[in-house]
Every structure is written in structure tokens, then in C-alpha cells.
Amino acid sequence: MAAARGAKTRIPQLDWSEARPAPVVLVSGPEGFLADRASQAIRAALLEAHSDLEVHDVDAAGYTAGELFTIASPSLFAEPRLIRVEGVEKCSDAFLEDAKRYVAEPADDTTLVLRHGGGQRGKALLDLVRGGAGGGVEVLCAEVKKDQERLAFAQAEFRRLGAQITPGALRMIVAAYSGGIGELAGACAQLVSDAGSRLTEEEVNRATEGRVETNAFKVADAATAGRAADALVLLRQAFSTGTDPIPMLAALNMKVRAMARVYGARGSSGQLAKELGMAPWQVDRAQREVRGWREEDLARCIDLAAETEWLLKGGSRDPEYALEKYLLFVAKRGR
Known part of the structure; x- marks a missing residue:
């Protein structure tokens, strides 16, 4: 995927489907459903490696000074940590200052996930992460809105679910669920659950009729x-x-x-x-x-x-x- 910030970006930039743990993970872009998927994948990977993983959720907008360092400080049993920060684009000044200090020297056995939905707020922090501070990665979650992008997303969902769908049936399901892609993903999963792994226009028509x-x-x-x-x-x-x-x-x-x-x-x-x-x-x-x-x-x-x-x-x-x-x-x- 093309770099989002050109030459200033010195860290790997991954598609949402490639999300993986790192000391600092910047999950950027407006597509909230894909960001949630990426965050879930990171948590699942960490849990697979560490069954005693501690998970902490932080609201950047309501953050108070020192909170990040308190959560990341070593405990008696040194359990690995996952710290998920939502709403970095609306962060408090206290969070911005603490996060800039933190990414300069991340805590051991800790994964910090920063969710930024877009906008200029927090840009100084994003520039630090993209410049290589913290040894992080960026997960790009661009909005899925064009017809071809939605078709490709639905096709990938069926592939992930182990199902095959005809081109005509694929177009039908995408047209029937033209809201958010979370809704579309749910429809794909429900269709496979109801109709099986080989899907034609007939199955899609039956599944969507009267919904x-x-x-x-x-x-x-x-x-x-x-x-x-x-x-x-x-x-x-x-x-x-x-x-x-x-x-x-x-x-x-x-x-x-x-x-x-x-x-x-x-x-x-x-x-x-x-x-x-x-x-x-x-x-x-x-x-x-x-x-x-x-x-x-x-x-x-x-x-x-x-x-x-x-x-x-x-x-x-x-x-x-x-x-x-x-x-x-x-x-x-x-x-």
C-alpha cells in the first residue's frame, strides 16, 4: 500500500488485514469497522502468545496526566500489556504530552495501540510515530465507499469465511446492504450461515427478500x-x-x-x-x-x-x- 505521508514515514505501513503487534501501533483512517478489526487481530495475536495478557482501554479525550505511565509501569508478576487508546484525534493536551514522552521510550512487554480517525489534532504525535519513534507500525484504515472497493471487501469476506459466490450474487448482496461496511460484513456472514458456502443469485435473493x-x-x-x-x-x-x-x-x-x-x-x-x-x-x-x-x-x-x-x-x-x-x-x- 502506498505511504500515507510520503518520505516522512519511516515505519511499515500495513493494510488493516495485516495488522500485527508492535511496541507502538498507529491505527489511522476514518473507517471505524476496519480499525476495530485491526485492533481485534492485534489482541488475538497477543493472547495467543500470552494467555495472561492485561488489556487496558484509554479514552484520549478524557485522559488525565500520568495515566499512561501508571498503566504501563511493571507489576509484581510482569504480565504483558495491551493498551488501546481511542479518539487520539480528540485527545487532551495531557495525553498528547505523555504519549510523546512514552513513544520515545516504550515500556517493555507492552503494546500501545493508538486509534486516530483523522484530522490535525495529535499530528505532532503521529509524526513522531511515523518518523520511527517507538519502533512502531501504522495500520491504514481508509474509507471503503466506491462500488469496486465494496465489492472487493465483500469478496474478501466470503473468501475469509470459506465461501464461493458468483459475480452476480456478489453484486446483489453489495447493492442490498449499501450502508456501512460493518453491516455488509454481517450480511455476508449471515448469508454463509443460512445458505452455505456456495452462493448464487437465488440464495442471495431468498436471503434478502423481506429484510x-x-x-x-x-x-x-x-x-x-x-x-x-x-x-x-x-x-x-x-x-x-x-x-x-x-x-x-x-x-x-x-x-x-x-x-x-x-x-x-x-x-x-x-x-x-x-x-x-x-x-x-x-x-x-x-x-x-x-x-x-x-x-x-x-x-x-x-x-x-x-x-x-x-x-x-x-x-x-x-x-x-x-x-x-x-x-x-x-x-x-x-x-
Whole structure:
């Protein structure tokens, strides 16, 4: 994999699937699911070698001075340690100072995992680690968002699970679970568990039929097509079968974001697909769905999406009504 910071990087840079222990491990990049996978792999490798491993979790944002050195100091029985630090991109000043001191001379029999999701906060520490302080490695967890990247990820998941899947079936499962890759990974595992290790379009169709994700996209398709009555009926049918509002909102938001990305864009579907990280068919569909929208209404729709998410996650006693209101706003193109 190409170096993330050019000539300044003097430590090995690994794909998330190659994560391994080192005195200091920098897990960088915005893809949280892959970062979790990498951290789990490091813990598993350490546990295999040391059954008495001590694991400590630290929140960099709430860190207090001296905490890192207290955890890393030798105990009576000298058990090996794994110290996992979350949220380095939001770290306190105290953590930044202590961590810079620590990586200059890491403790024996200790693995320090630094999780940095992106941004400039903590850059001085990252530069130290990348420059070779602590004898560390960097695990890169780039966002998986392009269609080809998602297809490759799903293919690797099936391979890891010992399953074979036809190209058409692979495309179907990726299209059916177009949210986060954690959701996609879970769908791959469930499909293998339910249908076995040789998968075709027929098995995928059976597995996805009637699932929450399928219902959610039917609702979203009706809303973005301007069929308000159909969308409302489908939404209420989904609620009546116990569907949670959150995945319904996620499906609708995905389509709204695609519409916002193509609004006002000029060029062929192929050109725009490359620029926007979308598939050509996604560009074509989003351009069809955004017709009839005014810029100010689309901007209000984006604001309403965030407001609705807050209402669904505890901000309202009636989340179903909040989602209905947002759905109708989309279906009526903000009017």
C-alpha cells in the first residue's frame, strides 16, 4: 500500500488485514469497522502468545496526566500489556504530552495501540510515530465507499469465511446492504450461515427478500420518486412488522446525499462517477431523482435529515411521526 505521508514515514505501513503487534501501533483512517478489526487481530495475536495478557482501554479525550505511565509501569508478576487508546484525534493536551514522552521510550512487554480517525489534532504525535519513534507500525484504515472497493471487501469476506459466490450474487448482496461496511460484513456472514458456502443469485435473493434493508430501500425509492402516498403506505407497513426507524432513515439519507452530490453537476455519468466516487448507474439515478428540486429545498432537506436523526435517537417521544414528516418532505421535494 502506498505511504500515507510520503518520505516522512519511516515505519511499515500495513493494510488493516495485516495488522500485527508492535511496541507502538498507529491505527489511522476514518473507517471505524476496519480499525476495530485491526485492533481485534492485534489482541488475538497477543493472547495467543500470552494467555495472561492485561488489556487496558484509554479514552484520549478524557485522559488525565500520568495515566499512561501508571498503566504501563511493571507489576509484581510482569504480565504483558495491551493498551488501546481511542479518539487520539480528540485527545487532551495531557495525553498528547505523555504519549510523546512514552513513544520515545516504550515500556517493555507492552503494546500501545493508538486509534486516530483523522484530522490535525495529535499530528505532532503521529509524526513522531511515523518518523520511527517507538519502533512502531501504522495500520491504514481508509474509507471503503466506491462500488469496486465494496465489492472487493465483500469478496474478501466470503473468501475469509470459506465461501464461493458468483459475480452476480456478489453484486446483489453489495447493492442490498449499501450502508456501512460493518453491516455488509454481517450480511455476508449471515448469508454463509443460512445458505452455505456456495452462493448464487437465488440464495442471495431468498436471503434478502423481506429484510429490513430491502423494505427500507423500497420506501426510499418511492419517496425520492415523488410517490408520497406509496411511500407513506410502505413506511407504515414496515412499522407494523416491527421495522426499526433507524435503518429506514439511513436508506433515505443515502439517496438524499447522492442527490445533493449530483445537484448542479455537469458532465457524463462516467466522468461524474469518477469525480464523486459513485457508479455511473448511481449518478444516473440520483440525477433523475433530483429533478424538480430547488437548491434551497435540498439544503433544507439535508438539515432536516440531521434533525430527524436526532429525533429518532432519543430527541422525540414519537420517532415514527418524525420519520413520516421527513419522508413526506422528500416525496414532495420540499414543498
